[in-house]
Amino acid sequence: MALLELRDITKSYGEGAQRVDALRGVSITVEPGEMVALVGPSGSGKSTLLAIIGGLLTPTSGSMLVAGADVAKFDARARSRYRRDQVGFVFQSSNLVPFLTARENLLLVGEFGGADRAALARRADELLSELGLTDAAGQAGNRLSGGQRQRVAIARALMRDPSLILVDEPTASLDSKRGAQVVEALRDEVHGRHKACVMVTHDLEMAARADRVLEIRDGLLQVHQAAV
Ligand SMILES: Nc1ncnc2c1ncn2[C@@H]1O[C@H](COP(=O)(O)OP(=O)(O)O)[C@@H](O)[C@H]1O
Numbered sequence: 490m491a492l493l494e495l496r497d498i499t500k501s502y503g504e505g506a507q508r509v510d511a512l513r514g515v516s517i518t519v520e521p522g523e524m525v526a527l528v529g530p531s532g533s534g535k536s537t538l539l540a541i542i543g544g545l546l547t548p549t550s551g552s553m554l555v556a557g558a559d560v561a562k563f564d565a566r567a568r569s570r571y572r573r574d575q576v577g578f579v580f581q582s583s584n585l586v587p588f589l590t591a592r593e594n595l596l597l598v599g600e601f602g603g604a605d606r607a608a609l610a611r612r613a614d615e616l617l618s619e620l621g622l623t624d625a626a627g628q629a630g631n632r633l634s635g636g637q638r639q640r641v642a643i644a645r646a647l648m649r650d651p652s653l654i655l656v657d658e659p660t661a662s663l664d665s666k667r668g669a670q671v672v673e674a675l676r677d678e679v680h681g682r683h684k685a686c687v688m689v690t691h692d693l694e695m696a697a698r699a700d701r702v703l704e705i706r707d708g709l710l711q712v713h714q715a716a717v
């Protein structure tokens with residue numbers, strides 16, 4: 490079964506003469522273990538699409554299935570549980586708490602409840618190790634390099650073992666070598682743990698490291714195969 494299936498999603502903002510059709514019928518299927526890069530000019534609908542997938546925005550029409558469940562039919566409580574437990578967001582600004590250590594930034598997700606602390610601590614250490622951050626675990630957020638901060642942000646998004654990982658411009662502030670490492674780390678997680686990932690990027694070199702590249706223009710998709 491596909492992990493994520495969007496069928497003919499549209500999203501319009503505003504009404505009448507103010508109306509903006511940000512998405513005009515987008516269908517995407519993402520399998521478990523698949524990393525999809527989403528590229529396209531500014532204003533083409535990338536952030537709108539990520540917000541819909543993450544349950545932050547409701548589409549105007551169309552349907553979205555996550556592991557077979559229709560997210561539009563969720564009530565408010567199920568929707569917030571979906572956002573908390575099934576979706577991991579990584580934003581361009583990694584938003585770490587600067588005076589907490591890398592490890593403490595991961596453990597913060599426990600503050601939102603619903604998880605056993607010992608299990609969270611084990612999970613944090615496992616992710617720190619997988620992402621090559623064991624030596625940086627005790628360093629404060631504001632002492633980490635750009636690449637380390639991005640990796641901590643990825644680890645934090647993975648703490649609750651979400652099935653969907655949504656990433657907006659993960660490498661914008663990194664040089665190409667560090668950027669490549671961040672994308673590789675993410676891809677290893679996605680492949681190894683059978684997650685589905687949608688990564689928005691302007692960087693075609695990073696996009697080419699995904700399993701598939703989707704290009705969006707003016708709210709409509711054009712499909713390409715990733716260059717290998
Ligand atoms: N809250 C909003 N209200 C009105 N228009 C919006 C809103 N958010 C985005 N848009 C418009 O929708 C279109 C797609 O925006 P967005 O999804 O942010 O594109 P991208 O992330 O590709 O730059 C743009 O024309 C943008 O101006």
Ligand SMILES: [Mg+2]
Pocket residue numbers: 535536537
């Ligand atoms: Mg955007």
